[in-house]
Amino acid sequence: MFKNQNIIQKFNQLYIIKRSKYLILSDKGNYVTFDKKKYENAKYLTDFTVYRHLEGKSTLGVFATRRASKFICFDVDIKDIHKAKWVTYKVHHALMELGVPKNYIHISHSGNKGYHMEVFFSEPIENYVVKEFHSLVLTHAELIDIDYGDVELRPTAEQGVKLPLGKHFKTKGNKRCWYVDYDKGLEPVRSYNYILNIEPVQSATIYDILNREKDSLLEEEVIEVDNTDDYIEQKYEPLPSYKQNVNEDETIEAIEKLLSEGLPMQGTRHNSLFKLAKYFKWLGLSGEQVNQELINWMEWQDESKYSMKRKDWLKDIEEIVEYIFLNDIQLTVEQKEIEVSYNEMVQVVNICKSKNEKLLAYCLLIHSKRYSNASGVFYMSFNQMATASGLVEKSARNIINKLETNGLIEIIARNQMVTKKNGAFETKKPNKYKVNIQTKPDSNVFKIDSELEYKDSFNSCMVNLFTTDVLKELLPRRQFESIVN
Template identity: 30%
Template sequence: MPKIDRQHALKHGHKSLAEFKDGYGIRYTTLQQRSREKFKQLYNIDYSRWGVVIGVDSEARYVTKQYVENFEEAKTHGMKSASKFPMSDASFNRHFTGLNPLAIFAYGDHSRYFGFDVDSKDQAPIHTLKIIRTLIDEGIPEDAIHVSFSGGKGYHVELFTDKHLHIDRWNELGAYVLHKSNLTGQPIEFRPNKGNGHAWKLPLTYHHKTGNFAAYCDLQTLEPFGVLESHDYLLRIQPVGIDDITPIITRAKAMQAEIQRKEADTKASQRKEQQKARQAVVITDARLFRTEDDKINTAHRLLTRGLVEQGTRWRATRELALYLFHIAGNDTETIRAQILEWTEKQIAAGLALTPIDQCAREIDAILEWIPTTDGLYSTVREISVTRAEIDWVTSVSNRYRRDLLWALLLRSKAYARNGTFYTSDRDIQKLLNKPRPMHFAVISKHRQGLVEKGYITADIPKNGYYEGLATTYRLLFEPVEEAEVIDSISFDDGLDGRALLRAIAAKMYEPKQLRAMKLA
């Protein structure tokens, strides 16, 4: 490190070295000595705890050191940070040469310095200039704002005061400045931070990885000064009066109170929305859902009277198989024999035209499917739809997918067991039949879209479309517990499922909301 000599004094407009030293109160002739004493004046340093770079090249890293009186005992108990001596003047000397760069902690819970650690990489210069501009706009004199280059990609913006300020107050100021700078959420930290748990890296050293000098910078351009100029800059730093800082903290407190008020309002609004989400409308007379009695009566009619027209043999076969398996409790071998006998009678009566050997193959295919159909004979439950479910359905932007999801929601409420239910495409068409049913190809296309978007799972049986087999569905939606019934609505064959959705939503939402949901 160079010494302060007469040439240096002349450069700064002084006639002699003595005059220069007297003007700045300098007691030492080396930059190390002078800057070390200036650091001590500006920072209230905790000499018993500090950070220091240990190692070289890629192994170099900051470690925390802590002075303890019983050093040997601390090392015996594995205290890796223990130091036999407190931070000393020699520590500052090694810092200036870049041998062991220093990072300091504030002493106690008050500080007479505060810094913004801007580590936004490519955005660091922009963010730094925004902070500087906000500080000036808030009334901090330009000559009280000091910027230094970290040596990596970031910057430090520092303030120094003539009196100590509680660290919490400093952090309130910091949060306020970031808010006013529109930098909240950016990778910018405060030092000392709340809890005083992170050290502040001092300038005027060499970065332990890049080798760049951590210089002070021009406030307007962020252009770094040279080594000598940076040490001279440090000498000229003067603390600002605490009266320049306290008005900003007052505004920061007011802002924080406003933020807390808005957060409280938001939470209250969220609680209201959660309460609304539990509102439900009960659907009465849901005649499109066949009850267990309906299905049993159909099976009895088929067994005693047979088919009434051609073209209904396969569906009737499936109805009989479901009844004989789930209600009568027969095994598949017995069911096969019963249905084959019944089929031969239908062929003899001219109501079935398919050859008996093909009918037998179709019966075998149905019997393979039957054991997976637990739930097709569920008793229809009281059906209620919550606002949360309406929100979920209408979150689908595509109109066809929304209608399909709505139909599946209704079917699940009637027949789902443990979240799983079975529905054929024809069942969906019954719910969406006005002004015209949704085509099978449209159902297939948009069912796949709902699967891909994570709304449902769908297990489609082989040849399900041609044979009218039901698809196994599960809705990926967590139902609302403890729903509050606010109204009821009737639903029968004369009402389309889409109209039912609009009618239920009209009981839960304001007209403006309905228009935004495109349901009005």
């Protein structure tokens, strides 16, 4: 008999906002909706309902109100267990990149092969804001309209979500939906007490993330612009990914320390392998080479610092490498200070004819300084180019071809198709580029703050690096006037 009243109260605190409407999955495997507004005899959700959920007598699901919710659940509904696992990792990674600290992200089995990923709020958040946040995360994780499943938003006022720690009576053996450990390959945490350590994130954090990102990812309005000299207010905008905080555990120094010293403690094996895989890929190794380097590294690790059997961690390495190369996951080598030099911009100005060519070249130059690998190669999607420059994707595509023709960039890889195991087309990888700009010591530089908390622009860089007289000599009249004005 379940007697821990603290756990019942934790359920009340985290999950329950509406007691007049809820779901019950009976031990027969049937869902029943209790709705006081529709059925006068329906009972309210009580502590006894939660008690029966924890006892495994019936399973509880909750709704949001028509106005707000206490939490967001990313319902990973994917039949293939491996894809479900990797999509869960992608959503988790996207949440952290956007600014949700890891200790506020909680994952549980949904009952079948999927997962529920939840973030709880200190104060209820309006449903339309929760919906925007859900869209932002899926966009950031590149999971919009995937063809092998869904990552659905739950709960809403109309669609409830089944709560963890109960039983899923539609599965063989009526499996209990435990929370899982992200650092241990989503292994179940077979303890009710996990929930007692869950704390909600400050609701202001969610609003701050949306306010920072919505212009580029949620409400972006792009104006079609002819590639002409008289378009005078074309500003460079920082990409959303530039604004992320630098993860101190993923600096080159930290990863090389991990490489030489090994696993620091139990529960870090999976994340360590993931970081090292990104590092080896950044160095330019192939997928096969990365796989072998990770195996070599694991062979000398202290076995007291991980519990997984050899055949299991070999499989985990294979899946990590496949995921990183399939999705082109990059190691973000975030320099503390990015500088664009006078010499570099002279080359941009001399090589590129129109202002939009100069603008896109400037965006590529900054992106390469932040995200290129040890060989100077980086990838940048046309969507990122459009977001950074303000150009529409069609214009960016046309200009890229011109920049390649005039030699300012080299396209290392383009139109790389990703196929499924049966050979069918699945998707395309972003193109990979290298900027062919000579760099040399230069005291005349335009410094860019690492967090890009500023209203910077291509124009600002130009007027900071060049005097008015020099600009007048370098640029056509209309370009000069648009920049100086």
